Amino acid sequence: MQDYSAHIQCSACPIRHRAVCARCDTDELSQLEQIKYYRSFQAGQTVIWAADRMEFVGSVVTGIASLTQTMEDGRRQMVGLLLPSDFVGRPGRAVAAFDVTATTDLVMCCFRKKPFEDMMLHTPHIAQRLLEMTLDELDAAREWMLLLGRKTAREKIASLLAIIARREAALQLKKAKGMLTVNLPLTREEMADYLGLTLETVSRQISALRKDGVIALEGNRHVNIPDIDRLLEEAGDDSDGGMLV
Amino acid sequence: MQDYSAHIQCSACPIRHRAVCARCDTDELSQLEQIKYYRSFQAGQTVIWAADRMEFVGSVVTGIASLTQTMEDGRRQMVGLLLPSDFVGRPGRAVAAFDVTATTDLVMCCFRKKPFEDMMLHTPHIAQRLLEMTLDELDAAREWMLLLGRKTAREKIASLLAIIARREAALQLKKAKGMLTVNLPLTREEMADYLGLTLETVSRQISALRKDGVIALEGNRHVNIPDIDRLLEEAGDDSDGGMLV
DNA sequence: CCCATCCTTTGATCTGGGTCAAGGCGCGTC
DNA sequence: GACGCGCCTTGACCCAGATCAAAGGATGGG
Known part of the structure; x- marks a missing residue:
């Protein structure tokens, strides 16, 4: 499970502390400082479109961003939810692979890609830290594949609520x-x-879980969970999953 | 797209050339040499079970391995297909997250985990190379999420055939x-x-694609594809996908 | 050569979730 | 306070794919 406390306690850009260089020395930190800048987005705004040139990498400071894919006929699949401290973009790739959208109001801390890549070359901790984060994301993506491929609608909803x-x-x-x-x-x-x-199915299944007493709604954006174990059971995970978003 | 030619031409363990240290110097190579060993598996054998201790990391030399998850009631979802040169295991984690099974006869090149991790600490190229590979896998996993979440059975079959x-x-x-x-x-x-x-659905959709002339079967393990563009069209990818397995 | 086993195909039927359609509710705005 | 607009819920119906069932091939071993 990820530990967000380090981020919460930190008033400055979280990337220094969590994402990139928890172990960097002062000199390295000041280098990062020089190439970083902030960008803000309103809820609903697009951060970058798939196949656009991507001039930066960065991490989420506050708010939530989502990664989505869209087929020509409009079918959409979200493939990732980016929470504070999560990293966006990949060193060594010029174009974005997915649409990135601000789901809530969003602040990102960005680094111009080229200088960041240069820095990575002689600062081994950065690649090691990014590797760790990417492996976590890969595991989360694979958990999600089980959900998408094999879980029922009710289990999917319960799983999502459990993760949140x-x-x-x-x-x-x-x-x-x-x-x-x-x-x-x-x-x-x-x-x-x-x-x-x-x-429609999401709405129906949430209603069903409410009727069955697994959750209670206050308005439609607040969910009370009287018994988290009951919810996890409904989610159908064999273990508690250790799932990351 | 991945380039397998380097592996094909190499008679020794591919990990030296593709997975770990394309840029390592001689000294580093000889260190890797000292901690590596080979393991063979027959088709159907389990390489490691989810939640087992994982004492090694390694890469596939020949054959195909698969990563799968299973729910208590037996529902299964494959979450990755490991081809020659693909990496297995993660530095910094003690237990396997998924079942790894030999799909065909399989040879793996393994490194004991502890010395490998030690080596990673003072050989920056390794982490950088692994990061690159992991990011590729993550992208592939996300493509797969679109398939699992939104494609029809026919599109799924066509996509799989297109990837292979x-x-x-x-x-x-x-x-x-x-x-x-x-x-x-x-x-x-x-x-x-x-x-x-x-x-059953897989079988039916393959039959349907055959009837429609998109593919032709020779026995049931050989598929002829007269028109690859036609197949890609059936797969429903907006671009040619750049999909990796 | 025959049998057993595994893999595959095909048919018949069922059903979970999609689709289409109609309202309901909250909220900001005029 | 009434309107418009986004978001959400609920109902009626339908269909893609699951399930249940049966029967063909392959392939290997005795």
Whole structure:
């Protein structure tokens, strides 16, 4: 499970602390400092389109961004949710592979790609840290493949809620005991795009989970979870999954 | 697209050339040499179970291995296909996240994990190379998420055939012109597990593609593709995908 | 050569989730 | 406070793909 506390406590750009160079020395930090800049986006804005030139790499400071793919006929699949401290872009690639969109208001910390790549060459910690993060993302993507390929609609919804709940629990540092309230950062349609469902099915299954007492709604963006174990059971994970978003 | 030619031409362990240290100096190579060993598996054998301790990292030399997840009730989802030169395991993690199974007879080149990790610390090229490979795999996993979440059964089959065909074309260095014959390394059931379908649906869709002249079968492990563009069209990819397995 | 086993195909039927359609609810704006 | 607009819910119906069932090939071993 990821530890977000380091980020939360840090008033400066989180990338220095979590994403890139937790172990960098002062000189390296000041180099990064020189090539970094911030960008803000409003909810709904596109950060970059698939196949566009990508002049930067960076990480999310606040807010949530999503990676999506779209087919010509409009079918969409979200393939990643980027939370604070998550890294965007890849050294060594010129064009973006996916659309990146701001799901909520968003602040990103960016580094111009070329100088960042140069720096990577003589700062081994950076590549090692990025490797670690990328392997985590790969594992998360593979967990998600099980969800997309084999889970029922109800299990998909429960899994998504469980993932968001786990993250909230980590943020709030309250240990998932008793009632847990989570704040859905996604619309029903975005949830559908993430889960490989239609928005109607998402809505129906959320209603069903409510009727069965697995969750309770306050408005439609706040979900109360009286019993997290019950939810995990509904999610159908063999272990608690250790799933990352 | 991956280039397998370096591997094909190399009689020694491919990891030295492709996976780990294309740019290592002689001293580094000899260090790797000291900690490596080979393991062979028969088709169907399990290389490692999810949640087992993983004492090594390594790469596939010949044959095909698959990564799968299984739910308690037996639903299975393949989450990766490992081809020659692909890397298995992750530095810094003690237990396997997924089952690894030999799909065909398999030879792997392994490195004991601890010395490999030690070596990574003072050989920056290794982490950089692994990062590159992991990012490729992550992109491939995300392409696969679109397939699992949004494609129809027919599109899924066409996509899988296209991926295998692309790899064959790369191996044979014949430029996908005219008839292309591909050798299916998977049973119908394995294809189903990869595509998030049942084996009956796989069989039916293959029959349908045959009836429609998109492919022709010779036995049930050899597929002829008269028109690769036609197949790609059926796969529903907006671009040719650049998909990696 | 025959049998056993595994893989594959095909048919019949069922169903989970998609599609189409109609309202409901919250919220900002005039 | 009524309108418009996004978002969400619910109902009715349908269909792609799952499930259940049966029967063909392959292939290898005795």
